[in-house]
Amino acid sequence: MEEKVIKRKEILAAFQFRHATKAFDPNKKISDEDFQLILEAARLSPSSCGYEPWKFLVIQKPELREEIRKHAWGAQGQAPTASHFVVILARTMMDVKYDSEYVRNQMINVHGFPPEVFEAIQGRYKTFQEHDLKLLESERTMLDWASKQTYIALANMMTTAALLGIDSCPMEGFDMEKIQEILTREDLLENGRLAVSVMVAFGYRANDPKRPKTRKSIQDIVQWIE
Template sequence: MSTLLPNCKEHVLSAFHYRHATKRFDSTKNISEEDFNYILETGRLSPSSIGLEPWRFVVVQNPALRDKLKAVSPGARGQLDTASHFVVILARTNVKYDSKYVTEQMRNVQNRPEEVVTLVSGALKEFQEVSGMLKDERLMYEWSAKQTYIAMGNMMTAAALAEIDSCPIEGFDYAAVDQILNEEGLLEEGNFKTSVMVAFGYRNEEPKREKTRSPIDQLVRWA
């Protein structure tokens, strides 16, 4: 039997209709610490492959750092100027099956017994061999980066459920953003690279048109 509240599904769908990609926020309104911690917690609790959590959430509140990012992020200029909170999500670059991070994550965070660590590491090695990751560092980063979008989506949905606006952003120079963040000591000597950005705040105006989507029968195929 479902443990969801009777109106939970309607509430979630209402939040999806409410959400829109906010280009400029009301800069006079700030998200409370409690509400933003709630949004971050939904990112932290998001699923990842084998529970490796290959992400880092950098909350950029320093105006000077925002200005640096704005110079190389044309798709984020309105949000960087007005968002209550601006997050750069980093993807871990080395999630190799036998890396220190992976083994410590399983031992110290997931509290797996040593025989399970060995078993899971072996399965991960096989997957990474078949997918070509062990021969291509770019594929390893992309695997992590894809997973960051799961966390970002959950954070945006959580925000919408609380009537907090958001906007996902890819319109930036990846190499330039990496350089800026590296100079700030945020990439941990190459252990992370920039994946995506997302801004949060409160809309300064209502969307100029209703949400449009393709009909469900054009998007779904049953096989």
């Protein structure tokens, strides 16, 4: 029981510690062991239907970071100073449509479904995408769905970092078309099978937060239906 109390305190302390770090200490680097653990938290994250519709670009090349920074108003302080800068990509309609080769490979070769089992459940995936969530209405609808999955991995990465005493900052403030152009030119989007979803920087804060963390009360955001 005492051990559980300690774990609770550690978890809450990590969430209190974490804040959207605007600038990192460029002289402090995350160890390879710690960053691999952060990446492993992403890899082990859940996704709808088990599709894992993501890829993680760890951008360490200074010139590429600077080019990204020019079109990312939300990464002005983070891109140049972060120990590790990650662009999270989401898979597009080409890969996550129920009848794609990507889905077939994911279910049979990654998850180990026998081919006949996959064939039997493929219709369920079709109904889910076509009718239940109406994901096939447009390329953007499907991309937004895939991007929602990447945010699960994003949250797990940041929480893992916080538990290790490592700072982070998620970023949506960027010109999507410009970033797409840059990554396409660098041949990082697998010929249109990937698109930028969100960015996240990791490192050690240069300065402490100017004010304490503020959130709504639990009563304002939770309603129990009994």
